[in-house]
Amino acid sequence: MEKHLRKPFQGILNIIRFNWHFYVLAFVLIACLFTITVLFPSQLNWIYYLIIAGVTLGTTLSLIASYYIYDYSNLYSLNWLDDFEVKQGSELLNINAGFDETSYLLKQKYANCNLAAMDFYNPAKHTEVSIERARKAYLPYPSTMQIETTNIGLSPKSIDCVFIILAAHEIRDKQEQIIFFKQMKQALRADGKIIVVEHNRDIYNFLVYNLGCFHFFSQRRWKEVFRNSELVLIKTKKTTPFINVYYLT
Known part of the structure; x- marks a missing residue:
């Protein structure tokens, strides 16, 4: 490749x-x-x-x-995933919100796994002109599936790991977020994991992005969504003071 x-x-x-x-x-x-x-x-x-x-x-x-x-930083080197075990032949899924910068990188890192990509971009909801420009500038990962957040269409117990990198905050409604994560929970195999990477609405992001940080959600909000989605947060780590990684099962 x-x-x-x-x-x-x-x-x-x-x-x-x-x-x-x-x-x-x-x-x-x-x-x-x-x-x-x-x-x-x-x-x-x-x-x-x-x-x-x-x-x-x-x-x-x-x-x-x-x-x-x-x-x-090491965000796009993905070496913060080095301590995360992925078995050979695993079924991986990467979900984006209209701009996919990580599927090729994930495929390179996990070359012996099967990687699928999904995109929940909806121009009626995601009206940011920046996303429209990004979509015109970069071609999607091959065979990327267009989905709705409330209807992902995954078979039960079919996925070993789901990556959602800098995308989940584009789902603005809390109930929609819960529905979204519940579907992924049902799609996970017994030892499956979900990895969510997000900016947080916190003092670090406020200092550098000012009002822009309110486009993100607080760590408390994410933990509430995960809990209501019946997922277990097993670990949280930072790649920088501005980025949190949530490991869910």
Whole structure:
């Protein structure tokens, strides 16, 4: 199989590429405020400078953190899975929300296993323009199945391991999340596992993403969803202060 290795700076460049409108807005705001301070100097200039500094600092911090998470850290090397045993010939499933950056990487790591990919992207629900841009830029993993979160269509006891990497938060409704995870529970074999990778709504993500961190859910929320889905959380680990990995059975 052709290797699909990540390129240097791929993570941060994708963020800028798919969310360029945010950076344009930030630049326009800074330029407008700076122009006002030059053309119409007043005692309020310090407020404008404060806003300029805040926007500049916030944008810079988010980009630095994104580079650290998606390019510098071991997130996409998948070596944080080295202590996770996967038997040869296992049936693996990777589920994404419209943008799949990990199926090729998982297949390379577990070359002796069977890997299927599913995509629950729904343009009526997932209206972020960034996802639309990403889907146009990257082809899906071969034979990716399009699914509904409430109707995954998996046979009972047919899967050894399910990976849901940076995707589950796109299911916004709690009951829909529970239905989604209950279906995977039914599809797991006796010793099957589910691995969920997520940003958390916490102080670390708030410091670098500001209001953007509210797009994520708290660790308490995830634990509640897992418990109501009748899944057992056997371990939680961090790949960075910004990313949690939940191991479920």
